[in-house]
Amino acid sequence: MCGRYKNMHEAMKDSTIIKEIKHTVLQQECPACGHKPLNSTIAILDLPMLGEAIETTIICPNCGFKTSDVMITEQNEPVRYTLKVNNPEDVNIRVVRSTSGTIRIPELGISIEPGPASESFISNIEGVLMRVRDVLEGLEYENKEEVAKRIREIDMAREGKKEFTFIIEDPYGNSALLSDKAEKEVLSPEEAKNLKKGEIELNPQ
Numbered sequence: 001m002c003g004r005y006k007n008m009h010e011a012m013k014d015s016t017i018i019k020e021i022k023h024t025v026l027q028q029e030c031p032a033c034g035h036k037p038l039n040s041t042i043a044i045l046d047l048p049m050l051g052e053a054i055e056t057t058i059i060c061p062n063c064g065f066k067t068s069d070v071m072i073t074e075q076n077e078p079v080r081y082t083l084k085v086n087n088p089e090d091v092n093i094r095v096v097r098s099t100s101g102t103i104r105i106p107e108l109g110i111s112i113e114p115g116p117a118s119e120s121f122i123s124n125i126e127g128v129l130m131r132v133r134d135v136l137e138g139l140e141y142e143n144k145e146e147v148a149k150r151i152r153e154i155d156m157a158r159e160g161k162k163e164f165t166f167i168i169e170d171p172y173g174n175s176a177l178l179s180d181k182a183e184k185e186v187l188s189p190e191e192a193k194n195l196k197k198g199e200i201e202l203n204p205q
């Protein structure tokens with residue numbers, strides 16, 4: 001199997017997690033090229049342990065611009081999931097990341113924070129590691145030795161030769177780890193306030 005994960009439901013080919021898919025046309029202009037209309041897909045998902053989630057994807061048929069987000073219907077409070085990945089099987093655990101989700105892997109120095117260009121995805125831990133690996137491989141002007149070292153660490157983690165901690169936090173409860181092994185905490189209002197939310201904020205000057 002090659003290591004490229006480009007599809008939305010990259011980790012789910014084996015399951016019947018999609019309950020319903022609706023394709024519609026949106027009478028809106030593409031923010032990238034101005035083309036109108038845009039294609040929209042709404043997928044109703046049935047997530048193990050979490051219940052229903054709604055994934056929305058908007059694609060421009062002209063330039064390929066794509067934006068997507070996921071909302072978990074029954075989990076509304078700010079959450080943090082923490083998982084010790086110490087078994088090779090653990091990289092198959094599913095990850096739901098909405099645009100407001102923050103992912104951290106301290107042992108690998110990885111942090112994926114919400115931002116104006118942040119992407120939602122439903123994948124597994126290996127898929128997240130592959131995304132970071134792809135980004136590292138694309139860094140042309142960085143210190144080559146350092147990049148190669150980071151890629152080696154990621155590969156060891158993927159192969160179960162390096163233990164690490166996978167943390168995902170979301171102030172709106174729209175991100176999750178789908179495993180009994182993951183520890184789930186509901187965050188206090190203070191903790192939730194300190195999380196980045198993936199919105200463009202205007203700070204008073």
Ligand SMILES: [Zn+2]
Nearest residue numbers: 030033060063
């Ligand atoms: Zn476009």
